[in-house]
Amino acid sequence: MRALLTTIAGGPMRAATTAGALVVIAAVASGSGWDLLRATWTMSLAVCGFVTLYAILAVAAAATGACDDQPTPAPKEVDHG
Secondary structure, eight states: OHHHHHHHHOSHHHHHHHHHHHHHHHHHHTTOHHHHHHHHHHHHHHHHHHHHHHHHHHHHHHHHTTTSOOOOOOOOOOOOO
């Protein structure tokens, strides 16, 4: 199916867009448009929760210094003496 979509639509992003459009058209044509809308709403809520949790963890990591690089000792000068 992926090869067919790539042949029809072009690159991978265009194939994903075409596949999404085909799903929406099929759902609306079969009378399942409300179910698709409900599923989209539920997934958007789940995504918002994930993004919020990730942002909180990122802020906490930055505040505690967990994501800072470890300091490395300065290189010693070579003794040419």
